[in-house]
Amino acid sequence: MENIVLVSHGQMAAGVKATLEMIVGKQDHVYVVSLKPDGDDRQFEADLQAEMKTLNGSTLIIADLLGGTPCNVSLRNYLEDDQVAILAGMSLPLVIEATLNTQATPAELVKAAKGAVADVKVEMSATTEEVVETTAAAPATDDLAQYQAYAGKANIVNVRIDERLIHGQVAGIWSTSLNTQRIIVINDEAAKDPLQKSSLRMAAPSSMRLSVLTVAEAAKNVQAGKYGAQRIFLLFKNPTDVLRYLEAGGELTTVNVGNMSYKEGTREVTKSIQVTEAEEAVFEDIAKRQIKITAQRVPNDPVVDFMEKLRS
Structure with a gap:
């Protein structure tokens, strides 16, 4: 749809729009x-x-x-208007899906919104039983030679630093x-923590494969071509892990810095x-390797030269 109008009692619609824009941008x-x-x-x-006249x-x-x-008022006024669709049961997942997937039919939007409702504790328990590729789960005798045809040819669609790892912007927008x-989450702590792995599996889109690996294992697997021609998204928690990945033999051309939150001793480079x-020293080391580092919170935000901002 070309336009979306949120209607509600009180400030619910305004609140949903504000939260929507916090996640996906204006x-x-x-x-x-x-x-x-x-x-x-x-x-x-x-x-x-x-509003509708405009x-x-x-x-x-x-x-x-x-x-x-x-x-009811919306129905009374636009029931016979073929240019207007009307859904009830506003939720943030529904609004995000409608905003990002403008070609979706009302029926598809309803289905997607229903799928976003979950008993989180039950889902968490279920994901602990799933097979998620991790360093601990990978066979020690995994023969990477069988992927030789794809060695050094990984189809990496994005490399992102986001300390929250898989969350709304990554799962619902970027991916x-x-x-x-x-999605390949590259972080030693996450790879060794069953609870974190379960949380990541639950947060990841169900249609996407997920790997949660240590830095060393990720560099080895990606460079060996283990994922064939799959479109892979590398997700790091911090710049130090990116540098360690490079030092372990991983190859990157660009890195997108998304979210690094305030902690004692930090300074602001961008709002997020x-x-x-x-x-800062780690980023300088990465940049010396001829890797382009950008800052972009969501896809429709402008791409910023991160090192230029960092050095200013």
Whole structure:
């Protein structure tokens, strides 16, 4: 849909849009219409009609509650309008999916939103039983020679530093926008912690393969061509792991710095990136290897020369 209009009682719609933009960046095609606490259906209808008159093209209205005033007024006004679709049951996953997948049908959006609801404790228990490639699980006799045809030809679609590892921006935006087939989390602690591995599996899109590996194992596997022609996304927690990956024989051409949060002794490079003096030195070492380092929180944000920002 070309336009998305979020409608709700009170400030729910405004809150969902604010959270949406915190995750995926500013969305100029998403609008908000609210039933005010002291308002009624006439107030809401006037505001909705005024907003809709400013829009051109197809529009998706997402209402907070089936049978509520925002939903009912939307139906009353646009039931016969073929350019307008109306969904009820607003949720952040639904709004994110609608925003990022503009070609999705209403039925596909509903299906995706239902799939985003989970009993987290049950899911966590289930994922501990899954086979997730890790250093501990990999056979000691794994013969990497069988992948010789792909050695040195890994199809890496993104290399990202994000201390949160797999979360909304990585799982819901970057991975899907890049048609990722495998996410490889590269961090020694995560590879050796069953609880972290379970959390990562639960956070990763179910359609994507997941590997959680130590730095040394990741460098060996990727360079050996173990993942064939799969579109792989390398995910690091910090710049030190990136440097260790390179020192272990891994090859990279670019690194995207996404999120590094505030901690004692850091300074701000961008709004989402805080670095220590030690980390600055690590980035300089990486850059000396002719690797381009950029900063970009989400795909529709501008690409920033990270080293230029770091040195300014």
